[in-house]
Amino acid sequence: xxxxxHKRQARxxxxxxxxxxxxxxxxxxxxxxxxxxxxxxxDFSRASDYFSRLGQVRDWIEARPDTGQREKRNYxxxxxxxxxxxxxxxxxxxxxxxxxxxxxxxxxxxxxxHRFNRAGRIDFVELKFLRSLQPGLDGAIRKLLLVxxxxxxxxxxxxxxxxxxxxxPRELVLVHGDVFRSPREEILAWLVNLGHWSAENLLxxxxxxxxxxxxxxxxxNSDQLCLEAILSDEVALPILEQAEGLExxxxxxxxxSVIVRYVxx
Numbered sequence: 001x002x003x004x005x006h007k008r009q010a011r012x013x014x015x016x017x018x019x020x021x022x023x024x025x026x027x028x029x030x031x032x033x034x035x036x037x038x039x040x041x042x043d044f045s046r047a048s049d050y051f052s053r054l055g056q057v058r059d060w061i062e063a064r065p066d067t068g069q070r071e072k073r074n075y076x077x078x079x080x081x082x083x084x085x086x087x088x089x090x091x092x093x094x095x096x097x098x099x100x101x102x103x104x105x106x107x108x109x110x111x112x113x114h115r116f117n118r119a120g121r122i123d124f125v126e127l128k129f130l131r132s133l134q135p136g137l138d139g140a141i142r143k144l145l146l147v148x149x150x151x152x153x154x155x156x157x158x159x160x161x162x163x164x165x166x167x168x169p170r171e172l173v174l175v176h177g178d179v180f181r182s183p184r185e186e187i188l189a190w191l192v193n194l195g196h197w198s199a200e201n202l203l204x205x206x207x208x209x210x211x212x213x214x215x216x217x218x219x220x221n222s223d224q225l226c227l228e229a230i231l232s233d234e235v236a237l238p239i240l241e242q243a244e245g246l247e248x249x250x251x252x253x254x255x256x257s258v259i260v261r262y263v264x265x
Contacts, residue, residue, distance in 0.1 A: 001043060002042040002043055002044050003042075005163070005256070005257075006042040006044075008148075009038070009146065009148065009163060010035075010038065010039060010042070010044065010050050011050075012148070012149050012151065012152075013035045013038060013151075014035060014050050014053050014054065014057075016151035016152075017031065017032065017035065017054070017057045018053065018056075018057060019151075021057050021060045021061060022060070027057065027061055028072050028089060029058075030087075030094075031089075032054055032057060032058055033141075034126065034141070034143075035050075035054060036051070036054055037140075037141040037142075037143070038143055038146075039051060039054075041142065041143070072087060072088065072089045072090075073087070073088040073225060073233060073235075073236070074086075074087050074088075074223060074224050074225065075087075075088070075224065075225045075226065075227050075229060075230050075233075075236075076224040076225075076226075076227065077226055077227035077228075079201065079202050079205040079206065079227055080198070080201035080202060080204070080205050082097050082098060082099065083097070083098040084096065084097050084098075084198065084202055084227065085097075085098075085111075085224075086202075086227065086230055086236055086240075088230075088233050088235045088236035089235075090235070091117070091118050091235070092115055092116060092117050092118065092123065092239070093115070093116045093235070093236050093239045093240060093243075094113050094114070094115045094116075095113065095114050095116065095195055095198055095199060095202070095240070095243075096111050096112065096113040096114075097111070097112055097194075097198050098110070098111050098130070099111075099112065099174045099175045100130075100131070100174060101173075101174040103133055103170070103171075103173050103174065104133070106133050107131065108129075108131050108132060108133040108171050108174050109130040109131040109174070110127055110128065110129060110130055110131075110169075110171045110174055110175075111127070111128040111130055112125065112126070112127050112128075112144075112175070112191075112194065112195075113125070113126045113127075113128070114126075114192075114194070114195025114196075114198070116195070116199075116239050116240075116242075116243045117150070117153075117155050117239075118155045118238075118239060119155035119156040119239075119242055120196075120199075120239055120240070120241070120242030120243035120244075120245070120246055121147075121155065121156065121157055121243075121246070121262065122145075122147060122192050122195060122248070122260070123146075123147055123150040124143055124144075124145060124146040124147060124150070125143070125144045125145040125146075125191050125192060125194075125195065126141060126142065126143055126144065127141070127142045127144055127169055127171070127172075128140070128141045128142075129141075129142075129169075129171065132171065133170060133171055142165060142169060143163070143165065144164070144165050144168065144169075144188075144191055145162050145163070145164050145165070145188060145191060145192060145258070145260075146162060146163045147160050147161075147162045147260065148160065148161045148162055148163065157262075158261065158262050159259060159260070159261045159262070160259070160260050161257065161258070161259060161260075162257075162258050162259070162260050163256055163257065163258075164188055164250075164252070164255075164256055164257070164258045165256075166255050166256050168180075168187065172187075172191075175194070176190075184252060185250050185251060185252050185258070186250075188250040188252070188258060189248060189249055189250040192248050192250065192260060193247050193248060195243065196243050196244060196246050196247055196248075199240045199243040199244040200244035200245075202227070202230075202240065203240055203241065203244055206227060206228055206230065206231055207231075245264060246262055246263075246264060247262070247263055247264075248260050248261060248262050248263065249261050249263060
């Protein structure tokens with residue numbers, strides 16, 4: 001059963017989507033699906049009001065006439081030694097990296113996504129099991145860390161409470177083989193900073209030379225632009241430039257409750 005803390009988080013996530021769609025701000029399907037996954041992970045009933053409100057948000061989007069606002073842009077290619085995807089969405093960016101490898105004779109592949117706000121601060125860290133190390137999880141999504149009430153915080157916040165997944169997926173060894181040898185607080189800080197380091201590596205590669213995969217339709221996605229085009233994106237580039245200059249520390253006072261505190265390099 002969801003706790004009171006989970007219910008507060010769910011209310012904030014759903015209300016953010018409702019406020020944005022009523023104000024005419026773009027809301028994409030992946031954001032609706034992300035909130036739905038959050039509800040499912042916390043065992044909210046399918047009959048819950050939150051699920052019906054998500055359905056209403058989708059109905060509002062489909063019924064709303066085109067306002068001519070800037071559409072979501074999707075970039076992909078290989079940079080800094082791995083495949084990266086950048087989604088530029090109105091006032092935030094989602095930066096994703098794919099990782100694969102073998103563990104205990106099994107092959108796994110995951111996608112880790114970091115959502116950054118307009119000032120380059122983290123909103124959440126999410127993991128998708130592209131090929132899980134255990135049966136039945138392929139395609140599942142887990143919020144590893146979620147900043148509480150991120151939609152109502154000042155963009156340049158310095159310190160925030162966040163929810164952290166109690167049991168982190170063992171697939172993180174595909175990113176760093178010794179990750180679980182570190183204390184939990186260091187692992188969570190590493191998870192957040194992984195996004196900031198990826199932003200730094202991505203921009204460094206793009207500034208130095210064109211990225212690989214600069215062909216429309218790479219990875220079978222005909223709508224995906226090449227990574228190099230990010231350098232002219234008026235939303236994504238400023239956000240990534242701020243994100244690359246930040247690092248954080250994490251303090252934990254409970255299994256699922258942490259404090260994220262930013263420090264500049």
